Amino acid sequence: MSDPTIYAQHIRIWYGTPAGPVRAVDDVSFSIQNGEILGLVGESGSGKSTIGRGLLGLLPPGSVMDGELAFKGEDLLALDQKERFKRRGRDLAMIFQEPLTRLNPLMRVSEHFTETLRTHFPKISDAEVEKRSLDVLQVIGIPPSRWKAYPHEFSGGMRQRIMIALALVLRPAFVVADEPTTALDVLVEAQIIRILRDLAEQFDTALLLITHNLGIIAEACDRVAVMYAGKIVEIGDARDVFSDPQHPYTQELLRSTITLTTDGLHSIPGAPPDLIDPPSGCHFHPRCPKAMAHCAVAEPPVRNKRGGKPEPGTTDVACWINQLADVPEDARGPLERGEISVADEA
Amino acid sequence: MSAGSLPRYVLQRVLLVIPMMFILLTVVFVLLRVAPGDPISASLGGKLTEEAINARREMLGLNRPFIVQYLEYLGNTATLNFGETITDNHAILDIIRDNGGATLTLTIGAFIIALGVGIPLGRIAARGRDKARDVVIRVFGIISYATPIFFVGLLMQLYIARPTGLPTSGIASPRIMHAVNQNAITHVILVDSVIQGNWAAVGDVLVHHILPCLTLGMMICGVFIRMVRVNLLQTLQSDYVEAARARGIHESRVVRKHAFRNALVPVVTIVGLQAAMTLGGAVLTESTFNWPGLGTQLMHYIQARDYMGVQGIVTFFALVVAAISVIVDVVNALIDPRVRFE
Structure with missing residues (x-):
């Protein structure tokens, strides 16, 4: 098999804050093949957006990233600043959450495209810029008559489509879509998701789709990674994970979704942990309904769901329940703990 | 549309x-x-x-x-x-005609200095946020804004005019003023000197402008420093700047085309708001430098x-x-x- 489009191993990202370093992403590994859509789900603050930005090298000043990151076999972290910058847009693109504020309000749509294409292809002619851009806009459903319009003349959904077109016009092999539909209504959401699916299929683009919406994952993604407190707790084929979730957090997350048959809302008690001073052992143990004594002591490694080494194609999970053989006999009893207070839950 | x-x-x-x-x-x-x-x-x-x-x-x-x-x-x-x-039975229109020009060139000169100093300083401060240069520029901005005009004028007269010999009174040397005003066309002495091709007079008038324009300009530039700095800090953090970076647009262009240009929009509005304040400042500057403008006339009629x-x-x-x-x-x-x- 050829090199995956994105190969990320043991990625760690810290943010410097006045209260101390925050471990936003803590030893995360995954890879994405061409044409594949990997969904990344998790609560707010679980580190999913940080991963997306980290892949593009868009982390804010004061943050540190470490690990192994390869794009089509090329080590991205070994590149110097300038080389890495050149990859941005051309090879690795990003679509953001808030389409309303992502376009420069003083620039016409045409100027956005011209600037983007000229940055990467300095010699390209005006006619060529217009042709390439209009082709992409056409595919995405923006009529050529709007070429000279300003961003405020478009609706949110149209602006998101323009943002997508702006990413696609460079034909990147990898796109991070960071909650691309969160700010949009459901009908527009469906359109955008369809566009992203088509993109992966037609152009063999690898896609990292970050969302907290499980419905989108089920609809659009080939594989899914579930994040909790800076770690991937479960990763595998989307259908597999949804039909047979392994990690208690994934199970709780799926129980929290709302369907027509839902009577009474389910929520996971407690709040995501403080990443400056994360809990010992498994980060989820304070909220986990199935926690064992061992869970508060040691951190579970990532294994496939039968406890063996992770391999391509398996669903991998970081939970002691799947690796019971490695848990000392006397530490398998339920974890004793104080009640989660109401204050914690808020 | x-x-x-x-x-x-x-x-x-x-x-x-x-x-x-x-x-x-x-x-x-x-x-x-x-x-x-x-x-x-x-x-x-x-x-x-x-x-x-x-x-x-x-x-x-x-x-x-x-x-x-x-x-x-x-x-x-x-x-x-x-x-x-x-x-004294002067028509106000005559006063405006005869003295308005001096106020006009004073305020325009002050604005040029304020924008020329304020915008680059604001930009430098924002780009080096919380570094030493930022702090120095911010303090300078506040001081220049808060110091009374007549005091700045006094300092200018003492510490700049004395060593350099720059004029501190009037808009031109009396003889030149007389010569130019005899054939006044626009009643703006600077423009009239140019029209008459009297380059010695142009130079003389410009030299007379330096200190008053500097004094008034310093007052206004503090506002520009702060406005440009704050707005640039804001646009540098804006979503569209991050999106532009994600498209691989070069950092220098991102700052220039996306952040800086957008940061200047509110500054234009401030220029308008400053106009009223500048006229107020012009009155004080004119009386400090004995400037034959509308401000001096206003002071005269108030008294x-x-x-x-x-x-x-x-x-x-x-x-x-x-x-x-x-x-x-x-x-x-x-x-x-x-x-x-x-």
Whole structure:
């Protein structure tokens, strides 16, 4: 098999804050093949957006990233600043959450495209810029008559489509879509998701789709990674994970979704942990309904769901329940703990 | 879509000036009338007999009811007739013509200095946020804004004029002023010197501008430093700047084209708001540097308690401020397409 489009191993990202370093992403590994859509789900603050930005090298000043990151076999972290910058847009693109504020309000749509294409292809002619851009806009459903319009003349959904077109016009092999539909209504959401699916299929683009919406994952993604407190707790084929979730957090997350048959809302008690001073052992143990004594002591490694080494194609999970053989006999009893207070839950 | 809406926007703005002018004029009129005493006795009392004063009062129509005077004042202002001074019977329009030019070149020079100093300093401060240069520039901005004009003028005279020999009084050397003004065409001495091809005079006038423009410019540039810095910090963190970076746009271009340009939009508005303050500052600067502008004239008529003189000049200032606010709005609409749709 050829090199995956994105190969990320043991990625760690810290943010410097006045209260101390925050471990936003803590030893995360995954890879994405061409044409594949990997969904990344998790609560707010679980580190999913940080991963997306980290892949593009868009982390804010004061943050540190470490690990192994390869794009089509090329080590991205070994590149110097300038080389890495050149990859941005051309090879690795990003679509953001808030389409309303992502376009420069003083620039016409045409100027956005011209600037983007000229940055990467300095010699390209005006006619060529217009042709390439209009082709992409056409595919995405923006009529050529709007070429000279300003961003405020478009609706949110149209602006998101323009943002997508702006990413696609460079034909990147990898796109991070960071909650691309969160700010949009459901009908527009469906359109955008369809566009992203088509993109992966037609152009063999690898896609990292970050969302907290499980419905989108089920609809659009080939594989899914579930994040909790800076770690991937479960990763595998989307259908597999949804039909047979392994990690208690994934199970709780799926129980929290709302369907027509839902009577009474389910929520996971407690709040995501403080990443400056994360809990010992498994980060989820304070909220986990199935926690064992061992869970508060040691951190579970990532294994496939039968406890063996992770391999391509398996669903991998970081939970002691799947690796019971490695848990000392006397530490398998339920974890004793104080009640989660109401204050914690808020 | 946007083509048709700009003229409409301009028309809207011009129409909105009418109520604004109306309020301004009313305030000017009322403030001058509620001051104790009446114009004639205030300015000429003690110098003329009771009868002569009454005669003057009648002649100027000051014995008529306020409402009549008010309507007449509005009507006159609408036809750009600002009246005559009481103490020396000068037409206000003549005063504006003869002295307005000096104020105009003073304020333009001050604005050039303020923008030329303020915008780059604000940009440097924002780019080096919380570094030493940022702190130094911020402190400079606050001091330059907060220091009274006459004090800055005094410092300039002591520490700059003395060692360099720069002039500290008037807009030109007396002989040059006389020569140029004999054939005055525009009554703006700088322009007249250029028209007459009198390059020695141009140089002399420019040299006279340096310290007054610097003094007034320093006051305004503090505001620009702060505005540019704050706005640039904001746009540098904006979503579209991050999105531009994600597209691989070069950092220098991101700062220039996305962050800096967008940061300047509110600054244009500030230029408009500063216009009123600058005219106020010009009055002080002119009296500090003995500048033959409208501010000096205003001070003169205030001291002479010449209500008509004060009213005329202040009315003119109000018109200028209103006109600048319209111009600024139009410029803003040209830069920022969103404004036209509000």
